[in-house]
Amino acid sequence: MGLSKKPYKGTRDFFPVEKRLQNYLFETMKKTAHQFSYEEYDGPMIEEVELYKAKSGEELINDQIYSFTDRGNRFVAIRPEMTPTLARMVAASYKETLRPIRWFSIPNLMRYERPQKGRLREHWQFNCDIFDAPDRLGEVEILQLAVQLMKNFGADNTMFEILINDRAIVDETFENLMSLDKDTTYKLYKIVDKAKKVTEDILKEMVSKLNLNEEQETIFFDYLSLNTFESIFIFLQKYKLDEALTTFKKFHNYAVEFGLIPFLTYDPTIVRGLDYYTGIVFEIFDKHPENRRAICGGGAYANLLKIFNEKPMTGVGFGLGDVTLTDFLRTHDLLPNVNTPTNDLLVTFQDDAALVVAQKISAKLRDNGVKVCSTFSKLKFNKVFSLAEKKGASFIAFIGGNELEKKTVLIKNLKSKEQFDISFDSIDEMVKLLK
Amino acid sequence: MGLSKKPYKGTRDFFPVEKRLQNYLFETMKKTAHQFSYEEYDGPMIEEVELYKAKSGEELINDQIYSFTDRGNRFVAIRPEMTPTLARMVAASYKETLRPIRWFSIPNLMRYERPQKGRLREHWQFNCDIFDAPDRLGEVEILQLAVQLMKNFGADNTMFEILINDRAIVDETFENLMSLDKDTTYKLYKIVDKAKKVTEDILKEMVSKLNLNEEQETIFFDYLSLNTFESIFIFLQKYKLDEALTTFKKFHNYAVEFGLIPFLTYDPTIVRGLDYYTGIVFEIFDKHPENRRAICGGGAYANLLKIFNEKPMTGVGFGLGDVTLTDFLRTHDLLPNVNTPTNDLLVTFQDDAALVVAQKISAKLRDNGVKVCSTFSKLKFNKVFSLAEKKGASFIAFIGGNELEKKTVLIKNLKSKEQFDISFDSIDEMVKLLK
Structure with a gap:
């Protein structure tokens, strides 16, 4: 018989050495969450596909999800992300729960993709979310938590930076300042998302297809060139985007007061999931030249409970995967020695x-x-x-x-x-x- | 929209209160395993169905497994039990691993069944196994670990008992003493397994269908009436089953020396999975009149690696599910107060x-x-x-x-x-x- 001794494609066996490393990662995540009084939750590994469709639309469902019909004729899927489960659980309990709600989880998730560096079919993801915090304080706390996590792993701001943006700025720039319609705004968002991955020529070509007028193009490339908090403030002043300026300044002031500035870099290309985030968005980015990639993404959202016909509730959260985290820690020589048990x-x-x-x-x-x-x-x-x-x-x-x-x-x-x-x-x- | 806020049938949401309870269970399991120097491992939540078929045959595959074909045309299943993954991982690594191998895991498993008390579709199972320990010492250590686990949960031998038997005794009695062929032996095993769940009349009717002769029937009911170590020793002596007597006495002597006897009850109806176990088999049984059920089962096996064409290696292990454990702890008022975080x-x-x-x-x-x-x-x-x-x-x-x-x-x-x-x-x- 030729039974394979290898795990299923894109998944991992955790022999004791690997499991000790995973435990170290998980314990550091839990310790950090507890330092901020976040409480742990978990949900089932399977959900009905309806839930994912309601949150993410058809695209994710069709391409990447492990879905199947169970013996009772329910169309279900192994969870590809935790947010829909979180939304379901918050919708079911928020009325009886003390605010702000501070929750975290470390679920294993499955996505059908081609295994490659930093991407596997099964991975674990540290999810932290805060709901119903006062204006901008939830954003700041989530960022503090993310920074504390990296510190607890031994990392400092020579090793990582947090690239940050505000969706309110992008929305005001595209919709009000440039007077773009919904469709063009959406297309421009997609271009912004790719801006750092393509050459300048390709970028210009993509933009030219949108047939913007000269003024619109100028504003857009002006926006894309911003790379410091100072520069975005000047931009918002120059174009009189007062509301966006006020709210982003409020965030920035807290970030200064709470010591976050040494970790933050303003980046106009950070927009994250289009239909989901509504405020501050961010990515933790590895600064090492050999591992220039995001290890965490998150932001503020308002409509998580909409799919359950519940009232809007502000939320801020992030997800950080174990595979990219391990690559980061290895790159910076921050992995502990777990060769032997104790x-x-x-x-x-x-x-x-x-x-x-x-x-x-x-x-x-x-x-x-x-x-x-x-x-x-x-x-x-x-x-x-x-x-x-x-x-x-x-x-x-x-x-x-x-x-x-x-x-x-x-x-x-x-x-x-x-x-x-x-x-x-x-x-x-x-x-x-x-x- | 009518999206349900409930989890998928037979699974659970773990809100912070439930998650704290689960963490208490898992931490107590881990602590106990570490007291015995068992090292933690884990595998993927999905395996190829071939692996389960090789271990369990078609029955389990057809009725209870969450199987589906992935987008790459692999026939896979969500793990319904951990043993096949364990076998795969041991087969892949045992040549380089220090003996005895002492491993544990707390995987979540899915079985398609009708949810009822003590049975859900998704549950977690504490699995401990030792490989290549000297004769009977692995059995004793695994039982010590199980007892220590129950003690660490605050339980004592007024609350639970370990029902124990030796498959070598049953084999010798049926095959050699009663001279039954393989087929009748198999049927009789099935009857023994049900013996405590049916009335005496039904039991006799089931046995009569096997057309045993008078002597065979006498031996069989003689065997079934045994309920102490003393009685099984007398039985084995009376029928001159010397080999079974010697090996079971060796186990019994260790059990006496190591203080296990107050927890053990000899039970001739304990046989466990027919194709899998080969030696000592046991179940931890709740003594409470309102919750008379097994909360854990295990035993000694020899042929785990056979499906990988590897040499036999002795193993002893058990699995204990979180749902039945929680029922036990609740029945005996041993659940901690986890209403608030700390x-x-x-x-x-x-x-x-x-x-x-x-x-x-x-x-x-x-x-x-x-x-x-x-x-x-x-x-x-x-x-x-x-x-x-x-x-x-x-x-x-x-x-x-x-x-x-x-x-x-x-x-x-x-x-x-x-x-x-x-x-x-x-x-x-x-x-x-x-x-």
Whole structure:
């Protein structure tokens, strides 16, 4: 038989080493969310396709979703993103929930795509969202959380930057200042989204197809050239976009006060999902020349609950994937060493007759919360140390003929090299030594 | 629009309260596994159906599996159980892995079944397995781990028992002692499996259909009447099943030495999955009269790697589901109170002008690892305490007009009722107080 030992295409096996790394990532995410008093939630791995259609339209459904009809004739899909589930759960509970609502989750998601660097079919995504926070304070808190997360991973602003924009600015520029209709605005959004990925010539060609008049083109390329907070403020003043200026300045003031400015770069090309975001939008971008890519995206949205016929509620959130995060951490040499597990004690014996007493002591120590790795057969003294290293043990217990006679265990502290002879019965003394 | 706010049939939403409970269950499982030096692994949520067919045959595939054909024409399924993935991963890595291999995982699994008490379509299962341990020591360690798990949940042997049997005993009794052919042995296994769920009359009727002779019937009902270790030893001696007696006694001796006996009950009807287990089999059974059901099943197996054409390797393991576990803990009043989150500090202010300083202090405390919940608008003194309770805060920070003037925060310890006036700049002092 030729059964494959490999995981399904685009997915990963997590052997203990990989799982320890994943746990490190998840624990750092959870710790950060808890520092900001965000509460964890989760939903089912399957939802009805109706839900995804309502949120994302047909495009995502047709191309990238793992959908199928269940045995009860329900058209369902493995979750490709968490937001629709979040919307459903918030819609079901927000009336009874204390505001602002601060939630996070680390779901695994599946998208049908060609596996490549930074993109797999199954990945995990750290999602943080805040609902119903006062004007601009939710945006600032979500950004603080994102920065704290990166700091908790050991990163600083030499390694990453947060590219930021405000959809209100883009909307006012395109619709009011340039007087574009909905359709042209939409097309221009698509062009902006691609602006950094194409040459200037191609960009100009794309724009020329929209048949803008000279003034409109000037404004557009003027807008696209902005790259600092100062420059966008001047732009908004120059064209008298007062409302956009006021709200973006309010955000900027908070960002200054709360120490976010060293992490932020104004970027007019950041627009994110067109039908979803309505305010501040951002991406965390790797600054390393070999890994210039986004590792996180998010922003402010207003109409999450619309698909459930609920009143609008402001929300701000982001999603950060484990695959791109790992690439970032690897690029900046920030991955921890997880080659070995960690154990408090390796219990070994050097005399067959000691098996039972070794097991009894192990059991009592475990009952006291000690992490014990026991051997099942006698082990020569000189083999013990390499095993202890592989097991990441802090202490080793030896029980040889001598110890059996004296009814003691020899416990060695591998760091300080100190040794202790402790009676079989003195479990408390062992626990004190080991913890 | 009529979009449903409910999760897909047979699955659950985990709002923060439910998620905290799930985290408690998972953390207790992980803690227990680590006490025994088991290392965590995980696999993809999807596998090719071939893998499940190879392990379980067609029955499971046809009735209960969430299978579908992907866009690349692969026939795949959402994992209904973890064992095939485990087998694949062990087959891929065992040659380079230190023995014994001690692994655990807490995957979510999906089975298409009618949702009912203790059974949902999506559930999580704690899986522990040990490979290549010396004779009977793996069985004993896995049982110790299961007992420790129940103890770590606060349960004792008045609440649960481990029903235990040895497939070697059943095989020897049916095939050698009763001289039954393979087909009749198989049918009798099926009857044994149902024995406790039917009346004695129905049981006798089922047996009579097998056309056993009088001696065979006597032996069979003699076997079925056994219910203590003493009685099975006498049975094995009486019928001279020496090999089964020797190996089961060896297990029993370890169980005595390692303190397992108070948790074990011999039960001749425990046989578990027919094609899979080969040695000791067991179920953890709830003793409560209102919840008489298994919450965990496992045993020893030898041929896990056969489907990959690898050499046999002994293994022992168990699976324990979160739904039945929760029912058990609820029945015995062992569920923790998870109604509120836990936070170190609730930061409030009583003067609009204090917003920025409150946010700055919050940020600095978070940078020092403190879990801080901040309010975004001023909060009257008398409303602060009920909010602190809902947020599970240990301390409250107040910044009113007075504090703004003095540039201090008033921090109150909610347990001791002590209050402290601390300068805005003395972050270290605050951290010391709060941690």
